[in-house]
Amino acid sequence: MGKRSIATLTAALVAGSLLTGVPNPGAVAAERGTDPSAPSAGSSPGLGVDLDTVTIPELQARMGRGSLTSAALTRAYLGRIKNVDPKIHSVLRTSPTALRQAAASDARHRRGETLGPLDGIPVLLKDNVNTRDMSTTAGSLALAGSPPDTDAVLVTRLRKAGAVILGKTNLSEWANFRAAKPTSGWSAVGGQTNNPYVLDRNPCGSSSGSAAALAASLSQVAIGTETDGSIVCPAGMNGIVGHKPSLGLVSQSGVVPISAEQDTAGPMARNVIDTALTLAVLSGGGGDSARGGAAGGLGDLQGAKGAATSLRGKRIGLWRLPSLGPDVDAVMTRTANKLRKSGAVVVEVTPPYQARLAELEFPALLSEFHRDIDAYLGTRKGPKDLAGLIEFNRTHPAEQTCFAGQELFEQALAAPPTTDPKYRAMRAELKDLSQRSLDETLAAHDLDAIAAPTNPPAWTTDCARGDNDVIPSSTPAAVAGYPSLSVPAGTVNELPVGLLLMSGDHQDGKLLSLGAAVEHRLKAWRAPRYLPTVGSSATSR
Template identity: 30%
Template structure:
């Protein structure tokens, strides 16, 4: 029965429709896989067994009555950042200890409306602050992939490392994730999965724990481009509860997957050729361009001149917004409370005990750049740079470019507890060098597995699109996926 977990989301849908198996059987297969693998991978922080079985049984009733939704009976994992009514929602942090919200995030409500089944909540970097899933209060997630002949535990990327690892290791048919500076695309690239960060405003942020409100965007991680498109169709939509939600009709993203790239112009930004970029990343990039060219696309060199300022600007804007958003965690109404001699002492003790090291670092940076003497010198200047980055993309798209191809990450997955990364936070932040521009400009970006490095670890390519033109990204991503023709299944060691 566990082989049911190896089906793609699209294949599982067909199997349910054809009555080859039931939603309860599919869900039980996933729950069994989680029980066997999670002690080693640490992808789930809470498994909602009883709720999953109830939802699956209800799905079987609807399927029997011919009333199944687009995701009827499909078991999903939910990143711990999404509010799920009555179940564990702690954003990977101790400060939200025991928190179970009385509300449901709009994105997860959309998924349940369409018939999906919740398996549980997925591990993540604390408050989505991290590029390796090592900052979680619940410990690091372990990548299902290992280098050939190696027993070294690797990171799955972050902050959506639990989502990516669970999808890669067949512990859910798909997963929700969020992306503030690369937190969907980088873990997808590290685990051989597909991850798309939609245009800012495509998916509602209501009910999702905030990190940096002008950058955060929900999206799916899945095993195939088609699966990601199916999930995103359900996750998307206008939400009057989110003032930044776009009042636009949701396309049938899956219908665009096989559209092809004939006649499209693909841009290649020269600024993404970084000093010291590994040759295997450069070679994969060239290969991706050849695949697109062979399918009828035109490749054109372009310039995005303000790219070099994106990472430093991002690490001003994001911590600034985080310092404001995280001020609400004070031990008064919910979550952890450490008693003190007065209310100020209680605030200080609660935050000292509740927040991890990386969160404290970013809150301190954010508070500093927003302070009276430094606001203009740092925060205002970073926002001006952000405008210039956005204009770079607008100029390129106005000049006839349909999508942009870049590497997804500067390397394959690295080891858990890597000393260089631990010693120098900037080295960790550089993992987002190819992804942060997309968030700064509010654009859609998809990471698609396209090759492997010398030790057999997955490498991804990133496609960046025009605002609200995710359909082109799915079409081009499918061309890369099909052209690569590689089975991105990790060898089971757990």
């Protein structure tokens, strides 16, 4: 996507009613019973903006008028990282060149030569995305030496768009693909990331630090990665927006892998418009696969006007997932009622083939991880293959301080190669059933999207027990390679619950447009209060 296409997309987003999806600070304050004129947790003295609620178009308008500079915005976020992040441990390192990047953006703004909507906007990167000037560790001490030789393709695109690469975020080590009972948000490099809403609760993973940092307003946007749930679950559990793009829309070159058949990086933000604008840059006019590029995924956003973000006449299939508990189901009931009052048709659905997908996915990922991690390690200093990683973990006690297990590594080492006919049949069946599960459900009910709870309320973090994260809603879109989008839906005992929206292959633009309308209707975003713990007597909303 070239400059002209990005400019067209930006103009359409700003002119259209996607902006109405942004939380209104006064309305949010009124719903919380607080004084809307009082400074919020995200206010920054002298900056003139509320970092909790400001959007990229609003920031660009201020920078265009000269009432705000990227340098001042970057300093404000660096200050919040210094002052707020000690509570949540989400940011591993900040870039020593961040303020120089911001100064270069300010010079472009003064000359009227901005590079697009992300010019001067601070971005945090999950620490499995290669950066040539900062370490990229996947949370493991095995990669904590020299930085990679080159940037990931998506980082190159961000730099070319003028974004300020602010730093790197913590993650579940090896994107939660090391131990059978891991603790999300923990890595040997970064320790444990906490949920900003209730500090003894888990942030979900593996994009834990990216989501928690955004909830705490430590950056304007962040980049996460997902194989199955690793963008959308932390987005839901930390009360933000997370988009898992269609497979191939965003390049995976230079990103620590699990599986080329499912992996994708994607944008995370506090609102849908910032998420959409970041995706426009990340997609860069195409992806790694031949399954389509940015034009197919984002074309609908270029025409996003008021009608495109209205819910009237939209048909949404609600997949309730009662296994996530009665409190989450109550949030879904309230959500469905609000959508119906806005003119949407909500019908209950159950996508088929889920048991078979659950049976096949993990064995396929084991074979793919062995293949893909060996290829990646060949580009880095340190262990050169999976066997070397296993030996490294055995001989470095710091890798065992939260949990010692590396059962998934060991199972992947013993898994059949991806040339094995049984593996190939398994992946072919996975692709077929996952795509059919969504395509057939969408077609049978003439749906614009399928909606489901993104996550249960965050569980307490416990290294000895590990996660309590059987969350099936992300799997169909993740395995199919279709887009999914989590937007805030409500809370249970102060803990956020997201609404996961899924649609057909490369329908990213339509999904983001619908997500903006849903976000505007639900108005469910709440700033975190950094509570040390929470009792069972708290009410849901």
